Amino acid sequence: MPGQRGPVPVPLHNGNRDLTLDILEALESTEPFQTQSQFPDVPQAEIKAALDRLASRSMVEYDTQDREIVVLTAEGQQIADEGSHEYKVWKAVKESGKLSIKELPQKVAAESAKVGQGNAFKLKWIKKDGDSLVPIADSVQDVTRELLEHVATNAAFPDPKQLKDYQKRKLVATQKQIAYKVRKGPRWAKEIPVEVTDLTAEMLEDGSWQTANFKPYNFKALGANQNSGALHPLNKVREEFRKIFFNWDFIEMPTARFVDSGFWNFDALFVPQQHPARDLQDTFYVSDPPSSGPPGPDPIADAALDEMEADSATFSTSTSKSSKLDYAKYASDVCAVHETGAFGSIGYRYPYNEAETTRLVLRTHTTAVSTYCLHRLAANPRPARYFSIDRVFRNETVDATHLAEFHQIEGVIADYGLTLGGLMDFLASFFKKLGITNLRFKPAYNPYTEPSMEVFGFHAGLDKWVEIGNSGMFRPEMLLPMGLPEDLRVYGFGLSLERPTMIKYGVSNIRELLGHKVDLGFIESNAAVRLDKD
Numbered sequence: 001m002p003g004q005r006g007p008v009p010v011p012l013h014n015g016n017r018d019l020t021l022d023i024l025e026a027l028e029s030t031e032p033f034q035t036q037s038q039f040p041d042v043p044q045a046e047i048k049a050a051l052d053r054l055a056s057r058s059m060v061e062y063d064t065q066d067r068e069i070v071v072l073t074a075e076g077q078q079i080a081d082e083g084s085h086e087y088k089v090w091k092a093v094k095e096s097g098k099l100s101i102k103e104l105p106q107k108v109a110a111e112s113a114k115v116g117q118g119n120a121f122k123l124k125w126i127k128k129d130g131d132s133l134v135p136i137a138d139s140v141q142d143v144t145r146e147l148l149e150h151v152a153t154n155a156a157f158p159d160p161k162q163l164k165d166y167q168k169r170k171l172v173a174t175q176k177q178i179a180y181k182v183r184k185g186p187r188w189a190k191e192i193p194v195e196v197t198d199l200t201a202e203m204l205e206d207g208s209w210q211t212a213n214f215k216p217y218n219f220k221a222l223g224a225n226q227n228s229g230a231l232h233p234l235n236k237v238r239e240e241f242r243k244i245f246f247n248w249d250f251i252e253m254p255t256a257r258f259v260d261s262g263f264w265n266f267d268a269l270f271v272p273q274q275h276p277a278r279d280l281q282d283t284f285y286v287s288d289p290p291s292s293g294p295p296g297p298d299p300i301a302d303a304a305l306d307e308m309e310a311d312s313a314t315f316s317t318s319t320s321k322s323s324k325l326d327y328a329k330y331a332s333d334v335c336a337v338h339e340t341g342a343f344g345s346i347g348y349r350y351p352y353n354e355a356e357t358t359r360l361v362l363r364t365h366t367t368a369v370s371t372y373c374l375h376r377l378a379a380n381p382r383p384a385r386y387f388s389i390d391r392v393f394r395n396e397t398v399d400a401t402h403l404a405e406f407h408q409i410e411g412v413i414a415d416y417g418l419t420l421g422g423l424m425d426f427l428a429s430f431f432k433k434l435g436i437t438n439l440r441f442k443p444a445y446n447p448y449t450e451p452s453m454e455v456f457g458f459h460a461g462l463d464k465w466v467e468i469g470n471s472g473m474f475r476p477e478m479l480l481p482m483g484l485p486e487d488l489r490v491y492g493f494g495l496s497l498e499r500p501t502m503i504k505y506g507v508s509n510i511r512e513l514l515g516h517k518v519d520l521g522f523i524e525s526n527a528a529v530r531l532d533k534d
């Protein structure tokens with residue numbers, strides 16, 4: 001009957017006798033014992049596994065002991081086996097009675113000849129006789145070898161003061177060793193009794209369940225690591241930002257167009273064609289095809305915007321009537337505002353070059369997309385809130401905090417009667433959502449905003465002010481050529497997605513987050529990969 005079976009040995013372990021049995025048996029004669037001296041050749045992980053198995057059944061109890069041990073390096077081992085360099089030199093000289101210095105490296109290894117000769121002189125074991133070496137001592141005591149032999153058997157150094165010296169000479173090294181001090185537990189026995197893992201119908205029938213030795217559940221066992229997909233920390237933080245924007249009824253701009261024209265990326269933003277940002281050193285230009293056609297509607301972006309605007313409370317009147325938009329007029333008005341001045345602005349007054357307008361670039365900021373959306377708003381001007389979070393490209397020298405491609409978070413608000421104070425207030429509530437409550441604004445310059453402000457936040461962890469964004473009120477030179485009414489004001493701001501992610505997850509090198517050097521282990525093990533419950 002199952003309940004009356006006598007104890008049987010537990011299954012064999014690693015093809016050898018089970019270590020748990022060895023541990024139980026050892027406790028019978030020696031208690032407590034230390035695992036390192038009892039089982040010197042068994043790997044520490046195996047010992048720990050066996051101890052845990054026994055401890056979970058209260059058969060043993062143990063304490064962990066860390067200690068530093070001294071081990072021989074390969075060179076140290078060689079000296080312990082064959083003797084020190086000076087010993088080898090002395091022996092060679094002694095054996096030949098008189099040995100020419102030139103011949104020494106043939107008798108002993110070159111290394112020994114070099115190091116050993118000087119030492120053997122110092123110890124007065126040998127002396128020079130013309131070009132030769134002759135022995136002085138009849139017999140010598142090779143202290144170095146004796147000491148290393150001691151280390152080899154005891155894993156410890158007799159004189160701690162000397163240890164440093166031997167470490168410097170790379171003859172010994174120290175290692176951490178974990179050992180366990182084991183004693184009998186309240187349920188110690190010579191063997192692990194048979195354990196029943198399932199309650200069966202037969203056991204209920206024959207009553208053996210009453211005496212059966214059920215194996216306890218191990219509630220502390222960790223689940224196996226699942227090799228599953230993981231959210232990238234940047235995606236996770238991006239989702240947090242999207243939630244903030246959606247809660248405030250912002251519409252997400254369609255940002256699929258990584259390649260855009262100089263018109264949308266620069267000209268329409270009143271960035272003069274000679275502006276340094278447009279230099280090859282700062283902007284990536286596309287060579288094939290080198291240029292786009294004149295600015296026109298983007299049907300894919302329009303369809304996406306129509307759909308989102310229809311869903312939005314602010315945009316309850318949905319039709320954008322984008323067919324009303326005259327892109328050719330817009331393009332010529334943008335040209336006029338640069339070249340001759342227009343809409344009350346004196347402009348930059350330089351010859352505007354069509355080729356720069358149609359030149360294809362990897363967008364340097366998502367403000368290119370905001371510009372497209374704001375122009376589209378002119379078909380049906382009204383208060384609107386837009387945001388985007390997507391990739392931008394800059395011809396940067398890559399270092400720990402800069403990449404040639406990164407992500408921008410951008411928000412744009414259009415309304416009547418907006419003021420700079422309103423923008424500061426909005427930014428304060430926005431960054432408050434991220435836990436940054438202490439803001440400072442610094443006057444700055446953007447060709448498309450006036451005034452412009454850099455935003456600094458106080459980072460308590462770093463104990464300093466960190467630049468967290470750029471912002472401003474869009475200029476009439478940008479908005480009026482679009483056909484937006486004069487009293488509709490627009491302000492906007494932009495920040496990188498990488499910066500807050502790095503701060504949040506304590507990443508000091510941006511290349512750990514994005515690019516070809518990303519370590520998948522970092523992504524998998526990072527708290528950021530856990531999905532939200534909602």
Ligand SMILES: N[C@@H](Cc1ccccc1)C(=O)O
Nearest residue numbers: 365367470471472492493494
């Ligand atoms: N385009 C700016 C950010 C910005 C957006 C909107 C208004 C003002 C500034 C940048 O790349 O830094």
